[in-house]
Amino acid sequence: QLQLQESGPGLVKPSETLSLTCTVSGGSISSSSYYWGWIRQPPGKGLEWIGSIYYSGSTYYNPSLKSRVTISVDTSKNQFSLKLSSVTAADTAVYYCARFVIVALSGAFDIWGQGTMVTVSS
């Protein structure tokens, strides 16, 4: 059964770079049927899509974060990663990684990691 697990520091200082990794187990990240995404949720608020990546390395970013976001994939380690630069308190959130499955001409995030809380504070 495929599982996703986020990892990375839980505390990041303002102006620094937030770095998270999502490890995929129980299946290959190099499948043509899936994209891999990052979604975040500030405390008490709704969900925000950050960006997605295909195993080939093609990326799609939320324009609201695009200048600060980099998503990369390491197929040899079955991982994909998120870097968010110049963080502020507004970037404090639970960060989720998730698999996006393509079904017919549509898609959905069908498998999610448990989420990791990242706090931006000095």
Added chain:
Amino acid sequence: AIQMTQSPSSLSASVGDRVTITCRASQGIRNDLGWYQQKPGKAPKLLIYAASSLQSGVPSRFSGSGSGTDFTLTISSLQPEDFATYYCLQDYNYPLTFGQGTKVEIK
């Protein structure tokens, strides 16, 4: 970016009630919409994809309908485990956008 507007933002209902949540897109998105359930402290869970297709393992009391700009999630008979927050997500184009959520509370 396509805006997704959910209504209501919250509702109170009793076990056994029929519950309907609506999501409206700011432009047509065919049937490229999913519904997710989130319980406190947990990751979202996929319920419905492609507007009306039930995800494997999800109880049949959940159903989705709609196409174009107007979509509905219906819970035919609310169960205790259904009290949660529900989100729609459009995947018609990038950036993917979520609705603001609907919290279903116990009456």
